[in-house]
Each structure stands twice: as C-alpha cells, then as structure tokens.
Amino acid sequence: MSVETKEQVEQFILLQGKDEEELRAICEGMKLSTKGKKPHLLQRLMSLQDPQYQRSVARPQAIPLRTRGPNGQPLPAAMETMKKWRRLIFEGRRNTKEFSLINSRGKSYKARLRYTKCGRKSLDTILEKGWYMAHTSQRDLVNLLKNRPENFNLSIIQKPDSQGNSWLMLHCEAKAA
Numbered sequence: 001m002s003v004e005t006k007e008q009v010e011q012f013i014l015l016q017g018k019d020e021e022e023l024r025a026i027c028e029g030m031k032l033s034t035k036g037k038k039p040h041l042l043q044r045l046m047s048l049q050d051p052q053y054q055r056s057v058a059r060p061q062a063i064p065l066r067t068r069g070p071n072g073q074p075l076p077a078a079m080e081t082m083k084k085w086r087r088l089i090f091e092g093r094r095n096t097k098e099f100s101l102i103n104s105r106g107k108s109y110k111a112r113l114r115y116t117k118c119g120r121k122s123l124d125t126i127l128e129k130g131w132y133m134a135h136t137s138q139r140d141l142v143n144l145l146k147n148r149p150e151n152f153n154l155s156i157i158q159k160p161d162s163q164g165n166s167w168l169m170l171h172c173e174a175k176a177a
Contacts, residue, residue, distance in 0.1 A: 008046070011046065015042055015046070016042065020041065021143060021144060021147060024041060024140075025140035026045065027041055027045065028140065060099065060171070060173040061100075061101060061138065061141070062170065063169060063170045063172065064132065065078070065131055065156075065168045066131060067082060081122075086168065089114045089156070090114075092116060095114055095116060096115070097112065097113070097115065098110050098113075099112075099113050099115070099157060106137070114158045115155040115156060115157045115158070115171065116155065116156050117154070118154035118170060118171075120149060123149055123154055127142070127145060141172060145172060151175055152172050152174055153174075154172055156169070156170060
C-alpha cells in the first residue's frame with residue numbers, strides 16, 4: 001500500500017487509531033469484506049479511491065429503551081428505573097441541549113431535548129438486562145458500548161413523538177479524540 005497525498009496520510013493515521021472492531025464496522029457499513037485482522041481491514045479501507053465516504057458506526061444516535069421483554073412480558077425493574085429517570089429529567093434544571101440523531105432513513109438531524117447523564121453503572125444495567133431495542137444498524141454500536149464504554153458520552157434523553165408520547169432513549173456520542 002502506498003500513501004501519497006496529505007489526505008491519505010491523515011486518513012491512515014485516523015484509521016490506525018481505531019480498534020479492530022470499529023474498523024470492521026466501518027468496512028461493514030461500506031459493504032466491504034469484514035474478514036481478517038486490523039492490518040487487512042486497514043489495507044481494504046485505504047485501497048478505496050475516495051476515503052471521505054468512510055463513516056464511523058459511532059455516529060451520534062439514540063437507542064430506544066424498553067420496559068417489555070422480547071416476548072411482551074413486563075420488566076418491572078426497567079419500569080421503576082425509567083420512572084426515576086423521567087422524574088430526574090422532569091425535575092432537572094438547565095437539562096436541555098441539542099442532540100445529533102439519526103432518523104429511520106439514516107439521515108442525521110438535530111433536536112433540542114431534555115436529558116439526564118447516564119453513568120457507567122446505568123449503562124451496564126441497560127446492556128446486561130437487555131433494556132434496549134437496538135435496530136440492526138445499531139448492532140455494532142452496542143458491541144462498542146459493551147467493549148469500550150469509556151469512549152462515549154452517554155445520556156438518557158426524552159424524545160417526543162408526533163402523537164404526544166415521549167420515549168426514553170440512550171443517546172451515544174463518541175468522545176472527541
């Protein structure tokens with residue numbers, strides 16, 4: 001692999017700093033083979049003609065939280081915890097900010113939402129007990145959250161829908177490098 005331009009050098013350095021799992025997720029998102037170790041994945045990504053289309057799976061987005069299990073049975077602990085989060089969000093002061101989100105068509109947008117911070121213990125509980133409903137496109141993000149939670153800023157956001165309901169979601173945004 002030959003590196004010729006300044007952009008290619010910067011791209012190589014950026015990709016070199018990512019772990020194997022994230023490189024594999026980028027390859028998958030670009031419909032490239034995900035087989036091999038880190039050097040193979042790097043070579044595959046660097047061989048592309050137009051590297052600016054390489055996007056991370058760790059784009060800011062929200063994963064819906066749920067209070068019912070896969071078979072529709074209620075999850076009492078999740079219901080109680082989410083009541084507490086709703087109360088924290090409702091009673092909070094200066095707890096609105098603009099969040100980057102992704103719609104159902106994969107397009108990014110921003111929304112001003114109310115939130116509370118999500119700590120490591122809360123994240124571990126959400127992931128261990130399955131209190132989330134990740135879309136198939138969020139599978140790699142969930143794996144990154146399980147393996148490298150320290151690389152993300154996490155919040156529990158309250159997102160309204162068009163029918164007047166509001167949903168609690170886990171917002172994940174990669175920390176700045």
